[in-house]
Amino acid sequence: MLALGACASLHGARLEQLPLPAASQLPCCWQAEEKVEISVPGRDLLLTAAVAVQEDTLTVVVFDPIGRRMATLIHTEGEPQVLAPPDWPPELSRQLLIGLYLHHLNPDQWVFSEEGWTIASDPGLRTLSYHQRQLVKLQYSAHDLAERTLLFNGHSLSVRLTTLSRADL
Secondary structure, eight states, X not given: OXXXXXXXXXXXXXXXXXXXXXXXXXXXXXXXXXXXXXXXXXXXXXXXXXXXXXXXXXXXXXXXXXXXXXEEEEESSSSOEEEOOTTSOHHHHHHHHHHHHHHHSOGGGOOOSXXXXXXXXXXXXXXXXXXXXXXXXXXXXXXXXXXXXXXXXXXXXXXEEEEEEEEEO
């Protein structure tokens, strides 16, 4: 996990300063199972995640390849609460949450307290930029909208998320 964390930080730390949307903006109430494939040069890691939105709270539980809980991310508004071992990269928590919000929120639902942040949406693609510099790209598979890839500018880290199942609560 440390190798993944080293590759996960972004130049200029701008993404760390992005205020996450409030979880109350997300459509309520549902849960999903996601396949999470993290790739860096020379290493791929296949994880799963349980994602739930209930009572204005987004909860993400990440599991290792044999089903053991690795991390729990809880977000309502402000900074997320992360319950994870010391070697869990904090950048990865934020990147996963940004990816979920980019996927589940329309661009006009994002409210930025600082000027310069924008979200663009085209069929099959959403981008998050700061002062016209693209930081995150969320690209959908041409054949399946449940499969999407997060790419981070300036890094070879990619996160592929695939929704395996989704149910209303």
